[in-house]
Amino acid sequence: MPADGRALRLLVVIQLVSMGAMEMSGPFWPLQIQHLLGPEGAGYTALLSALVYAGPMLAAMLLTPVWGRLGDRTGHKPMIVRALLALALCQGLAAITLDPWLLVGIRVMQGALAGFLAAAQAYALACCDSSRRGHTLARLQSATAVGSLIGPVWGGWLMDVSGFALLCYGATAICLLCALGSFFLPADKARASKKKPLAPVAQPKGWLGGILLVIVLIQAAKMMPQPFYALYVAEILHAPSWLIGATYAASAATLAISAPLWGRLFDRWQPAYTLRVIEGVAWLCALTLAATALANEWLGFLVSRLVWGIWQGALLPVAYALIANTVSSSQQGFALGLGNSAAKAGALLGAVLGGIGMGMVGLAHSFWLVALTYALAAIGIRWVRSFTSTPGSSQ
Secondary structure, X not given: OHHHHHHHHHHHHHHHHHHHHHHOOHHHHHHHHHHHHOHHHHHHHHXXXXXXXXXXXXXXXXHHHHHHHHHHHHOOHHHHHHHHHHHHHHHHHHHHOOOHHHHHHHHHHHHHHOOHHHHHHHHHHHHOOHHHHHHHHHHHHHHHHHHHHHHHHHHHHHHHHOOHHHHHHHHHHHHHHHHHHHOXXXXXXXXXXXXXXXXXXXXXXOHHHHHHHHHHHHHHHXXXXXXXXXHHHHHOOOOOHHHHHHHHHHHHHHHHHHHHHHHHHHHHOOHHHHHHHXXXXXXXXXXXXXXXXXXXXXXXXXXXXXXXXXXXXXXXXXXHHHHHOOOOHHXXXXXXXXXXXXXXXXXXXXXXHHHHHHHHHOHHHHHHHHHHHHHHHHHHHHHHHHHXXXXXXXX
């Protein structure tokens, strides 16, 4: 349907640009915390570096299903607009604060008010054919990945040239433009009412809970490097800010390419086989992060980040597609909100473990903990497969 295609293309552009704006500051929060604390407050660097990521994740984990439920009732387009305006506000406030503790508070408010990704996913599913859910969600994941590729590189350049404040002001302006663009999206509530309601795939006992647990495990491993990433590249690999952004974004480049390819495959596979593949990918992630820990110069580090991105394309968007296939169309927002909450719970766990791990094993050995976490995630997925009876078809 042409109208659906146009709506999805516009949504993909909005997601790419807005997520790029958010990722401009993504790697640099710990450096800003370190700057605001000064030498006298250096002892709080590890704690606040963890909280600046963990705080918004916790807030989003609690409130994203609420926004999703509201979107199911009112349409998901208003939730997209609301989330973009909230992101713009919080980035603007982050630019002007001089208190590191207040900066963490602003980040918590951002997590509580946002919920953009879940709203965009639910809106996209209202526009797409049911046989292309995995591919559609993978396209959105690719858009996020491209934004994650461009944003940190641009943000690193701004950090070197003008500092953190201008970086945040730029993100504010971009989010406001995206909010304006989202007004041109068709109203999904009216669109959904014209479609024949889709019956969910029969879900055996424990299926949805098992998928949510899988999301928690893989996101914990993915987000674990956040508190120490910028410090690791700067102090261990002795890289400038632009290279911090480039290596941070490298995995997003290969994720953007691989996610739609994985999505097409998973649309054809049965859920039982899908979980088996996800388990194998988790083991490959563990091996790749071990290579990252062994890299003692930036080129080897960069290669490991590129390989890691390939495996990432087969994880989170696929898990979201499995959730979408097991609930009715009238509950997509709430169900995907639960999925995003599970992702935030995993990210929260990973960020906390990353901050604690940095303090316990030292910065130089922190990536070994990430490799271990992926191995534990793979074992956890095997456990989920053993106790969860999966449906016979992913369609």
